[in-house]
Every structure is written in structure tokens, then in C-alpha cells.
Amino acid sequence: MIDVPTPATIEDLVTGLNIFSRAEIPSEKKSAMIVDYFKLYKNNDWQKFAFWDDFRYTRNLIEEIDGCYSLILMCWPEGSASRIHDHPNADCIMACLDGKIKYRIITSIKFELTSRETQLNWPEADDNKPVILSKETFAVSGEVLHMNDSMGIHRVENASSSDRAATLHFYFPCIHECLIFAEDSGRSTKVKMCYHSIKGVKQAPQNISRGAQCIS
Ligand SMILES: N[C@@H](CS(=O)O)C(=O)O
Ligand SMILES: [Fe+2]
Numbered sequence: 552m553i554d555v556p557t558p559a560t561i562e563d564l565v566t567g568l569n570i571f572s573r574a575e576i577p578s579e580k581k582s583a584m585i586v587d588y589f590k591l592y593k594n595n596d597w598q599k600f601a602f603w604d605d606f607r608y609t610r611n612l613i614e615e616i617d618g619c620y621s622l623i624l625m626c627w628p629e630g631s632a633s634r635i636h637d638h639p640n641a642d643c644i645m646a647c648l649d650g651k652i653k654y655r656i657i658t659s660i661k662f663e664l665t666s667r668e669t670q671l672n673w674p675e676a677d678d679n680k681p682v683i684l685s686k687e688t689f690a691v692s693g694e695v696l697h698m699n700d701s702m703g704i705h706r707v708e709n710a711s712s713s714d715r716a717a718t719l720h721f722y723f724p725c726i727h728e729c730l731i732f733a734e735d736s737g738r739s740t741k742v743k744m745c746y747h748s749i750k751g752v753k754q755a756p757q758n759i760s761r762g763a764q765c766i767s
Contacts, residue, residue: 558592609747632708650716658703
């Protein structure tokens with residue numbers, strides 16, 4: 552039995568995640584336990600970490616223990632989406648806190664590997680177009696998903712063009728770069744995963760490198 556506080560506040564949630572992250576439990580079991588733990592968090596106090604951009608989703612770091620985990624609030628303006636990407640060697644628990652999220656998992660795509668092999672077994676396409684097989688899931692406030700690359704690479708989208716959405720992501724271990732995949736060619740590019748704010752403090756614009764080199 553793991554003794555964690557009921558996550559009445561985001562600080563309690565972080566305390567519990569610190570305990571889970573140190574516990575010696577197989578990662579599948581740990582993921583399932585954290586999914587259940589996230590479902591108990593119903594407060595709105597995450598809003599103190601929320602910084603928004605009009606067009607792109609923002610990545611707001613709440614807590615990170617290097618080499619161990621990151622807890623990140625993602626703020627999705629109306630209609631915004633991530634690009635198809637991987638989560639190299641990390642599990643991610645994603646809770647929808649507000650709005651409606653479309654989660655597309657991609658299990659087949661022709662793509663170029665850059666720096667590392669993946670555990671996935673991608674079929675070859677016959678021409679230069681990528682083969683994309685994907686499955687869509689929707690999540691609304693209070694729902695929690697577990698994802699990792701053995702399930703496929705993925706893309707997340709705010710399903711609404713009129714309302715904002717917010718998600719909370721727990722990565723273990725932390726990831727600071729990933730591959731994004733072009734939908735038209737399947738070509739991959741390694742990008743950094745930059746923070747828009749850290750522990751409630753917005754980063755200076757020059758420190759938020761965005762666009763081509765960054766996931767958001
Ligand atoms: N993994 C993405 C968010 S999502 O689209 O899964 C990120 O860390 O920015
Ligand atoms: Fe992701």
C-alpha cells in the first residue's frame with residue numbers, strides 16, 4: 552500500500568506524485584495508480600499556473616525532478632493542436648482539466664528516423680506518402696489517459712473552436728526533446744520541449760524559443 556495524500560490541492564497532488572515516483576513499482580502498475588490518483592484531483596487551483604497564447608498551446612511547468620518526472624500544465628487555445636510526435640522512452644499520464652480534448656493515436660506512418668530507433672514496427676509505404684492509421688479518443692474534464700510510444704505516436708487537439716481547454720501531463724521520466732512528424736511526408740524532426748512558464752513565472756519571450764525548433 553502506498554500512502555499518499557488525497558489530492559485536494561495541486562500541492563497535495565505534487566506531494567503524492569513525489570511519493571509515487573520514488574516507489575519501486577513496475578511502470579505499468581505505477582501508471583494505473585497515477586491515473587486513479589489524477590482522477591481524485593478536482594480543484595481549479597491549477598489556474599495559477601496557466602499562461603495562454605492566442606494561437607499555440609503553452610507548456611507551463613509546475614514541478615520537475617530532473618531525470619525523474621515533470622508535471623506540466625498545457626493550455627490549449629480554441630482549435631489549437633500539437634503536431635504528431637513521440638514521447639521518447641517516457642510514460643505520460645494526461646488529465647483533461649477543462650474543455651474537450653481530441654487525442655489521436657497513430658500506429659502506422661512512414662517516417663524518417665533521425666537519431667534513434669523506435670520500438671515500434673512501422674510498415675513500409677509504397678510511395679512517398681505516409682501511411683497513417685489512427686484512432687481518435689475524446690476526453691472531457693475529469694478524464695485521464697495513459698500514453699506511451701508502445702501504443703503509437705500521437706497528436707492532441709482542443710476539440711472546440713469556441714472554448715479553451717487545459718490538460719495536466721505527468722511525464723516519467725522527464726522528456727526535453729522529441730520527434731515531430733510531418734503529416735504530408737512522414738518526415739521527422741527533432742525539437743526541444745520549451746516551457747512558457749516555470750512554477751508560475753512566465754518566461755521572458757527570448758527564452759521561449761518557439762516555432763520550427765520547438766514542439767509548440
Ligand atoms: N507531449 C506534448 C503535449 S501532447 O500533445 O501530448 C508536450 O509535451 O508538449
Ligand atoms: Fe504528447
